[in-house]
Amino acid sequence: MMRRRSLLAPVALALVGPPAARPARAQSSGHAPWPQRPIRVTIAFPPGGPTDLVARVLGEHMARTLGQPLVVENRPGANGNIGAEQVARAEPDGHSVLYNTSSIVLSTALYDKPGFALSDFAPVVLTASVPLVLAVNPALPAEDLAGFVALLRASPGRFAYGSSGNGNVTHLANFRILRAAGLQATHVPYRGSAPALTDAAGGQVQFVTDTLNSALPLIRDGRLRALAVTSPRRVPLLPEVPTLAEAGMPGLESGAWQGLLVPARTPAPVVARLNEAANLALADATVRERLAIQGAEILGGTPEAYGAWIREESARWGQVIAESGVKLD
Structure with missing residues (x-):
């Protein structure tokens, strides 16, 4: 779990100056200013669920940083595949974002044709783990x-x-x-x-x-x-409940992690600006308090770190799925 801890360090690097002092739009040579309109955030699960709650808390703060609203669209179904496929096929201009969970790496091992590949996405940030x-x-x-x-x-x-x-x-x-x-x-x-x-x-x-x-x-x-x-340490909301390792079953740590992805080929400056806005939200005291109430462990970091995390988790859970024998149509 030390690799999980290493993802936290870049959060501090995102805090160079207050949000108001940062430009509201990302721009690079050959690309129009961004964002030009509201950003659609697709959540591949029903409203009111654990993923939806965390995404909306982050979206409220990110909207203030980016200068455009983040409009949530819930597209549940097929273990998250329907929403993921929608974003994978969207225009890679930074106005379509997937708030994903660990289901995205499970689906590529569970389904012969999930409707997307991990290569269809560019990682933005690992946000939290429950x-x-x-x-x-x-x-x-x-x-x-x-x-x-x-x-x-x-x-x-x-x-x-x-x-x-x-x-x-x-x-x-x-x-x-x-x-x-x-x-x-x-x-x-x-x-x-x-x-x-x-x-x-x-x-x-x-x-x-x-x-x-x-x-x-x-x-x-x-x-x-x-x-x-299943966490590596006891959780503050249930301090009397031991971890699996403490109870005699080490090596089974896991969590339902979440993050932000955009379609592949989204301009790098847009990815960087989304990453900055997300890290600023994750560092905000009010946001952290609201997520802590839900039992979420706040993470954050760079797009590169999130990409490495997805590859590691894909390999780990792919092995578990192969051993379980589960396969879905």
């Missing part, structure tokens, strides 16, 4: 991870877990946990986090590993019991 939390129905007689492992080991295949869908990070995180401990359980895919969490709280499935900001209300209400978080 840790996952392993949570069980309170009726399950498991007070901690050790008890959970013992329970499932004693009854192979008896228990079921929910996820946001086949091949989703919430599915694959569970797959890694079960495989690492040599456990068997039935996977029940849902169309999103909300129904999976609702059924876990209702006992239709016995456990989930979902994003912290999605699961937190049910955990606080006592409708789910948190056993471990």
Whole structure:
């Protein structure tokens, strides 16, 4: 996880002078001033979800820096493929941006024809990561991870877990946990986090590993019991809950990370200006407070660092998907 920490350093470099002192438009030889009109930000997931919430917080601040509104358009479907394909095919002039999640690297391994390739995009910035939390129905007689492992080991295949869908990070995180401990359980895919969490709280499935900001209300209400978080350190919103490593399962750190991409061949000065605006937003105290409430770990950095991150994550999750045997049409 040290590589994740190294992505934070460039945030400070973006803070040379206050936003008001920076030009509102990017311009280079042969290119018209930018932005010339509102910037469309496509979110490939439904409104009100964890990705949507973070993107809108950042978009509000970035709009002030760039001098044009960032208009959010939700295009959910096919694990994020519909929205991603729309931006991949858009004019590369900086007025079409994809607020993406880790699903973009999962899709290229899960689908034979996802509708896009990673090479169709230019990276802008890695914005944030939301840790996952392993949570069980309170009726399950498991007070901690050790008890959970013992329970499932004693009854192979008896228990079921929910996820946001086949091949989703919430599915694959569970797959890694079960495989690492040599456990068997039935996977029940849902169309999103909300129904999976609702059924876990209702006992239709016995456990989930979902994003912290999605699961937190049910955990606080006592409708789910948190056993471990997937982050490398404990999270401030659940300080009493250990990490997987602390609970005896090291090497399984993961999160639902997010970032900004634009169509390939978008002019470099436009990418640089978007990156600067995003890093300024991520460094803003109010933005950081609003994201912290949602359990998001604030990142940031350069386009080059984000490109390297995507390549590393694509290789890592591609291997996990190959081992899981999951394939989608």
